[in-house]
Amino acid sequence: MDKTHGEIPTLGYQKVLAQLRRKKREHLKLLQRLVAQPSISAQNEGVRDCAELLASIMEELGVPAQIYETEGQPVVFGEIGEGDLTVLFYGHYDVQPPEPLEAWTTPPFSPTVRNGRLYGRGTGDNKGQLLTHLLAVHSYLEVLGKLPIKIKFIFEGEEESGSPYLADFVAEHQELLSADLAYTSDGPLHESGAPAIYYGVRGMLGLEMSLETASWDNHSGNKGGVIPNAAWELVRILFSMKDEQGRVLVDGFYDRVREPSEIDLELIANLEYHPWQIAKNFGVKKINLEKEEFYRRLTLEPTMTINGLTSGYQGQGTKTIIPAKASAKMDCRLVADQDPEEVFSAIKHHIEKMNPEVEVIQQGYMHPSRTDPGLPVSQKILKAAQAATGKKPVALPATGGSLPDYVWTKILGVPSIIVPYANADEANHAPNENLSLECFYQGIEISARAIYELSKK
């Protein structure tokens, strides 16, 4: 094999593409093999076997692979090619528990094709998507005998359990993982069928506040009017945390929020916007926001959300008590450059100022992460997605939700882009998870095209 590297001619890429299209049956078989191996991290079921299977599939595809131990499940690492530019593909080979089993039409680990989709646990989330990158690389090797850039793979085995050791692994293996770009395919395409591209994620901070105003619930008549009510006190504290426009009133909350850049706003300006359709998808009557405001709030601004309220009697009918206890579960979605610990301290301080006896507990957090959409690599991925699909990508400055993307941007210190490949109705985390074959094959082509675009000077 000619192992030289660098930019490849268009003709070379066309040959790779043709090869991909010839090999669809083989690619599907390989995905079925990978899905057939259970790898349920939450139940520690088959995860190591799956790591070994994945490493051997990588070797079969021409990618030297190695299994790294962690405090939890193993990381499968691979590396191939040479070039001025290195891309690090991230994915996870573990899957969600398949229960309830009786809800599956065909068993979760007996991957079956029906109506143009492969059904099975992990088809879309994330085995099908991680495999696309390997298959794209394999086709380059088969057709051209070389890769135009250097490619690394990191596949973890406990994303579905919250990636508890990923950050540590990345911190401890910075040289091994060093790259110019991290590339993640997870989640679905835009629901229009257009490819989606996210240049970041919002972070997350979970917390719970609880208070106790008496040792027991008291009778609302016999004691009513002379002792505190935990529910009213909770209402008072919560009300102090947001104004009527929904702006958070906690001192310092917005201090580090990054102003949207011109290119952030340009991305938003380029989006189609159908508020009535969004309202329907969200189950609300109306979206009362203009496009820019809508997407700024969803991707570039932090939130403070009550997830749940609990106090007093909640059964049928009435129970005339003065509740002794009240609590609220909350989460904040954080944006660059907010720091979860700082935000938690600010909120705790605010609550304690309102009532020093309230207990405020942190329930985990994830840093926000952003990559400049104006970077050359950012633009190349956008171009690759459009060229491979023939559709204008829905490109956003960030997802509204949270992923551990900060391990690449903050710990490894590289740009990171999220390019989901699955169908919008993949039913990940649910029974009858599936990956449309069209999305699977299209994903391989996007990955191949991304490699091609990244190889260009």
Place this chain on the structure above:
Amino acid sequence: MDKTHGEIPTLGYQKVLAQLRRKKREHLKLLQRLVAQPSISAQNEGVRDCAELLASIMEELGVPAQIYETEGQPVVFGEIGEGDLTVLFYGHYDVQPPEPLEAWTTPPFSPTVRNGRLYGRGTGDNKGQLLTHLLAVHSYLEVLGKLPIKIKFIFEGEEESGSPYLADFVAEHQELLSADLAYTSDGPLHESGAPAIYYGVRGMLGLEMSLETASWDNHSGNKGGVIPNAAWELVRILFSMKDEQGRVLVDGFYDRVREPSEIDLELIANLEYHPWQIAKNFGVKKINLEKEEFYRRLTLEPTMTINGLTSGYQGQGTKTIIPAKASAKMDCRLVADQDPEEVFSAIKHHIEKMNPEVEVIQQGYMHPSRTDPGLPVSQKILKAAQAATGKKPVALPATGGSLPDYVWTKILGVPSIIVPYANADEANHAPNENLSLECFYQGIEISARAIYELSKK
């Protein structure tokens, strides 16, 4: 028998008292007979049998009795004596369900004496207390052959089910029930052991508000920042209903609240006040109110209480959702001359002004009731309780809780006084309900003395 009537000499009363003290064993036996008959209105268990037993006991005691049908359980009525003044004793012969049965030391309907108490369902609430009046009357008849006043009895059979037909019965039998004073013994003595006297009750209004901001709970990341949150909206509405001092901000809420009279404030001024002891009894750290403020708020001012809050996720750990639904259960304690329907309308109007989509449901109400503590009958009862017990009564303008006292003051249009006889730890509504024999015998003496005091010109 000499059936003449009118004021009796002190010596006559002393003879009645002596007779009461001789007959303790017989009185206890009669109570045991009445308690042994189940009469669980909530389960329609034995209630009619108990009405018949009670009527026959009344006849045995020399009180002509009659059973009146209602749409629900029967009313037992009795009438005896002649005089310028008529007192109507109210009580209820139905009892709470006895469950959980395994928690009883001796079976609930096998009344048993232990440690100076009679244990059994209904001993204190209310069979023992209603029997005291009958036994006092019986002793007058036995010793003097006559009563110095006219006495009526109304014993209902579904107080523990909310007295659904009592108001109708009173409205339809105003002549039968006509009296100068209604007298109720229910509930416990003051916890110091002193007799308690209440010249009224607070009313009650139950309500529930609920709102729905979306058709389902949405993901707090993927949708966070652009759609409403039912929990925040509930907080906003609730916060608008009370100021930081706890004053209700609903327009019109206080419109009909009666100013305390001089004698109301005098009653309060006469009370002992041990805020640290009260705090301990209420399970709170501290009572931060002066005596007058404390009792004004508890008996002469209305409340608005959150009984329960429900929204979103309330389980272990976190669930990052934007709740679609939120609700609050509430009750108001009302004071003279508030009207529950008017107050409900005012609250509903307030909430609908805040958010017209909130559903506000009324969950029952009871009118407040007040009797002037300065009336001669009011003063006589106070004197009777003090004379019979040798202790200064704890006399309050009203109870903090609610009883259907308005049927006497508003429907029948007579003064009404509540004079509880049971021990403070009677465990009514709980397993091992009991009545201390001392309280039972003392109750008979208070009733006898009340009759004596009322007979005085």
